[in-house]
Amino acid sequence: MERTLARRTLLAATAATGTGVAWGTAGRAAAHGGKRGERGVAQGAVDAEVARLERELIALRRDLHRHPETPGQERRTAGVVARELRAAGLTVATGVGGHGVVGVLRGVRPGRTVAYRADMDAVPPKDIIGGGPAAAHLCGHDVHTTVSLGVARVLAPLRTRLSGTVVFVFQPAEETLSGARALIDAGVLERTGVEEIHALHCGPFPVGRFAVTPGYGLPGQDKAEVTLSGPDAPGDAGRLAAKIAALATVAQPQTPADLERLIADAQVPGGPLARFLAVRATAQGDTVSVSYRCWPEERYAEVRADIRRLAASYPGATVSFPADPFPAMVCPEPDGRRLARHLRRTVGRDAVVELHAAFPPFSGEDFALYLDRVPGTYTFLGVRAPGAPVTTAYPHFPDFAPDERAIGLGVRTMAGWLAERTSAAQRG
Amino acid sequence: MERTLARRTLLAATAATGTGVAWGTAGRAAAHGGKRGERGVAQGAVDAEVARLERELIALRRDLHRHPETPGQERRTAGVVARELRAAGLTVATGVGGHGVVGVLRGVRPGRTVAYRADMDAVPPKDIIGGGPAAAHLCGHDVHTTVSLGVARVLAPLRTRLSGTVVFVFQPAEETLSGARALIDAGVLERTGVEEIHALHCGPFPVGRFAVTPGYGLPGQDKAEVTLSGPDAPGDAGRLAAKIAALATVAQPQTPADLERLIADAQVPGGPLARFLAVRATAQGDTVSVSYRCWPEERYAEVRADIRRLAASYPGATVSFPADPFPAMVCPEPDGRRLARHLRRTVGRDAVVELHAAFPPFSGEDFALYLDRVPGTYTFLGVRAPGAPVTTAYPHFPDFAPDERAIGLGVRTMAGWLAERTSAAQRG
Structure with missing residues (x-):
């Protein structure tokens, strides 16, 4: 009962926000029904672009890593994100729901509007396992942000072959579970007419593997x-x-x-x-x-x-019970299965692990709030280096140190996946 | 026993840091023994300068207030501080112990080296009483920073009459009790040869009053x-x-x-x-x-x-007992009594309240770590507006809203006090 109420309240708040700012109504006018096919975005073109950019992306991630910012304080990170998106030719809005940044990439062909979300904040000292002296990127948000910027840079020059619109959502304050709410209240889904939303999160799986979560996600x-x-x-x-x-x-x-x-x-x-x-x-x-x-x-x-x-x-x-529960993140099954097929096609049959549990049981994600509104996927990007201790790939441990080869893999798969979703004739 | 050990460890760590950067050894060469007198900094000159600057300082405080930054993330605030100090002609070091800023003002006359400390960070959401949606300046650090910048701006044009050196220490991360340690480890006291350190903190006393704390302070x-x-x-x-x-x-x-x-x-x-x-x-x-x-x-x-x-x-x-206790902040008696006399002279006999307790009993302060090393004072600046609820003047309450008239009073008293201390023939 509480759950229903909470969601209704949220939706009412969202409906009350305005529309029509510069970054609004992206792609709304475009007719749906573009066809994916030989003339769409080819995975080969994506892969070639990623190969060219990979070193630069790793350097970018290291720069973000050296400048961790606590939830709500992502000023510098947001500045880097906006600069990169503009350089790639996207329409960019900053200061959305705090330090949120929204970049809109319009394909030349008609198609659907699909969002990709990356979180930008670092882990505050008190949330580091065992405590820590200062905020640090120990949840991989520097990797997530870099992957998303990589996808934008890869797809931008391919926009003549891209159907529909990709909305890149760079979210502040995930660790405090407040950034998604702020972005939704700012109308980030409605204003751009987002029909689906997708995200990757670093996880304790071997680099080269992806863990899909159809029907599961994370607890509230x-x-x-x-x-x-x-x-x-x-x-x-x-x-x-x-x-x-x-x-x-x-x-x-x-x-x-x-x-x-x-x-x-x-x-x-x-x-x-x-x-x-x-x-x-x-x-x-x-x-x-x-x-x-x-x-x-x-x-x-x-x-x-x-x-x-x-x-x-x-x-x-x-x-x-002082408050309504924070909602669980529930990933729709069909979307997850479809992504699993895309991943197998792109990186190989062995690349996909399927989770049959909300994992890990001790964490939440405010990506839940987007998936309450539109379908989508939330997938773990394996970042464990061969032979490395499990804690180097398990978020919030002080020795968390993702294998950076995951960045190129994340960009390759997500660029292809988003191009596939914007060109899908319809959901399903 | 633990206490002694902790302090020894700290001192050893401090001794190990280098010396001699740009902002080091300020005023070290100056001979002591300058005399305060008719030709020193006159309180009348200070008061006139404060009257001229007050509106500007209030605007500055409001700007800082609108941009609260969590502990360790004081990038923008530090930028404003450095800009203001440089504009006033001080020698400035940035990035000290995180986002710390140190400004050195050298008087023309020989004298002692006295530090003034202001903290810059906002209260993180979890530390707001009852919780809060985002970081906010609910502990008055925006006021503290503004008062310190005001003192620098007032004393800078009077430097021909100023004895000795004032070291303005702008500290990050007070709320996490980590900023003072970082600044001390960076050598902020040794490098500039600081002999005393002083600070004001907003407190729940009527605006116009100061609460001195000789022999007391705050618990560890x-x-x-x-x-x-x-x-x-x-x-x-x-x-x-x-x-x-x-x-x-x-x-x-x-x-x-x-x-x-x-x-x-x-x-x-x-x-x-x-x-x-x-x-x-x-x-x-x-x-x-x-x-x-x-x-x-x-x-x-x-x-x-x-x-x-x-x-x-x-x-x-x-x-x-997993760790040594965090030390209490103990304010030396003679310094506090001397400050009380200065305050009575400057703002009137009724302006001074004396505390006979560490207050409030539920808070700590890493100013304790400076007072472990050099003498000084820590005084509450009354910020309660006439008739306002007590929570508007009590740090960490969500409706904390200091009366801005306290800013000018803080600058007047501290500028005069620091000029008095740098020109003191000797401690005592």
């Missing part, structure tokens, strides 16, 4: 607070916190072996992560604070009932 | 973790957390009336805040996490013993 999050009364309220609070924590079906990984097991489990159809519940519950005085993530998100109601049931065994306990 | 912080065992470890953890929390002598204010009481209590000699302990203790499973602040900081040992004693009644409990 919900919070509860229970207040106890009676002579041993603090003891009851401690016990209740432990009982609620024991509802969890998956524990935070503590060792590299735990991480490896989690990655393997996520690839097992109907495996241990097909449904899950991750919980954190703490007692302070007579109060228990709970924060949890689950999959599928229909389980929110069930988990809330479980928390109420456990609390009910303490007379006088009161339970409250 | 210490953390503990207790792990319990046995069949009812979670219940024991809940009870132990509550018992440890009950050691507290002061509770977090919940209402405006609580805030008013806290402010009043801090002004009572030997009052309820002359010694205090503020505690947060939570239980998670079989573990209790404790974080506490106390005054005086000699109580750390006592509180640690209390925690051990309470834990000892649970067989098998293990207690650990």
Whole structure:
């Protein structure tokens, strides 16, 4: 119930924003129905362009990496992005929903409008696993931004063969789950008439592999607070916190072996992560604070009932849920399967791993808010170098260090994929 | 014991940094012993200059206010600061310990080297009371930075009458308690030969008043973790957390009336805040996490013993203190009393409130690290507008809105005070 309400509120807020600024209504006038075929964007042309640009893109990523900016403070990164997009000839809007940047690339042929989203912010010190001295690009957003700029640079000179419109959305403040909301409220989807949205995220898979997520994605999050009364309220609070924590079906990984097991489990159809519940519950005085993530998100109601049931065994306990849950990111199945086919065609049959779980169970993504509105895909770009420790490819670890060969692979696949989607006769 | 160790480590790290960059050894060659007198910087000249600049300074503060930057991301603010200092004719170093800026103003007459510190970062969303959507200047650092720039602009044209050297230290990342350490490690005190350091901080006192803190300041912080065992470890953890929390002598204010009481209590000699302990203790499973602040900081040992004693009644409990406490900020008495006299002379007898407590008991300040090395003062600049709610003058509340008349008062008093300190024949 809360979920529905939250989405309605969001949609109402979005509908209230204006339209018609410079970057608005991109491609709206173009008739749909352009055909993909020999005369469209050829993957060979994309690959040749990527080969030419790859070194430059790696240098660009290193520059972004050296200048990490916390959520909401992506001033310099946004400046680099806008400069690169303009140099490639795109129509660019800056300062969208904070430091957001939107670049519009119009193909010469009629077609659909498809968005590609990259996030720009670095990980704040407190969100680095074990804590860190300063913000750092330990979630791969520097790679995501570079891949997106690479796609823009590759497709721009091919626009005579490109159908429809590609909208490049560079989002601030992903780590605080606030940037997507700000961009949506600024009308980024409506103004450009976006019909689909796609994204890549660095993940702990071998470089050269992509992990597709049809039907899965990432969990949302919900919070509860229970207040106890009676002579041993603090003891009851401690016990209740432990009982609620024991509802969890998956524990935070503590060792590299735990991480490896989690990655393997996520690839097992109907495996241990097909449904899950991750919980954190703490007692302070007579109060228990709970924060949890689950999959599928229909389980929110069930988990809330479980928390109420456990609390009910303490007379006088009161339970409250202070806010609607943050929505899960659910990737539509048909889009994910279609992307898997594109990836197999482009980089080979072995290049595609399929996840059968929302992964990792302990993280959220505000890409969820876009996928609540339009279909699309969210795919993990393997960044683990051969023989490298798993933590070098697992976001938020202090030694996170993606294999940069992933950048060229990301650009090749996404440029081809977006050209395919803008030229699709219709969704399906 | 931990405290001593921590300070030794810090000092060793500092000693290891180099010297001799452009902004180093300022005023070192100048002989001490310049005399303050009729031919020094006259308060009347300062006041006239402030009257001329006040509107411009308020506009500058509003510009900084509109561009809040999180700790470690003060790029734009630092740019404004460097530009203003250079325009005033100071020698400026940028990029010191992150986005730190150091401006050196050399008087024509011989004298001492005295630093003035302003912090530049905004409050991150999570540190806004009740949470906030984005970083915002809700701790008055925009005012602090403006006051410091005002002092530089006022003293620069008076340098023919100025003795010694004023070092303006613009510090990043105060909210994360990491900026002072970074500046000290970069040699900001040693390289310029700083003999004293001073600062103002916005506080919940009527505009026109200053709250001096001789012998007091702000508490540091210490953390503990207790792990319990046995069949009812979670219940024991809940009870132990509550018992440890009950050691507290002061509770977090919940209402405006609580805030008013806290402010009043801090002004009572030997009052309820002359010694205090503020505690947060939570239980998670079989573990209790404790974080506490106390005054005086000699109580750390006592509180640690209390925690051990309470834990000892649970067989098998293990207690650990993962790190040395963060030091308290202790303001030397003679300097504070001397400043109080200067303030009474400059703005009137009623303008000075004296605090008899580390205030507020729930906050820390990395200005502590400077005062561990050189003497100085840390004074609250009253920013509460007549009739305004207390939360508009209490840092980190979302409606914090300092009365801008405080800016001119801050500049007048600090310009005169720094001129007095650089021309002092000797400390004392």
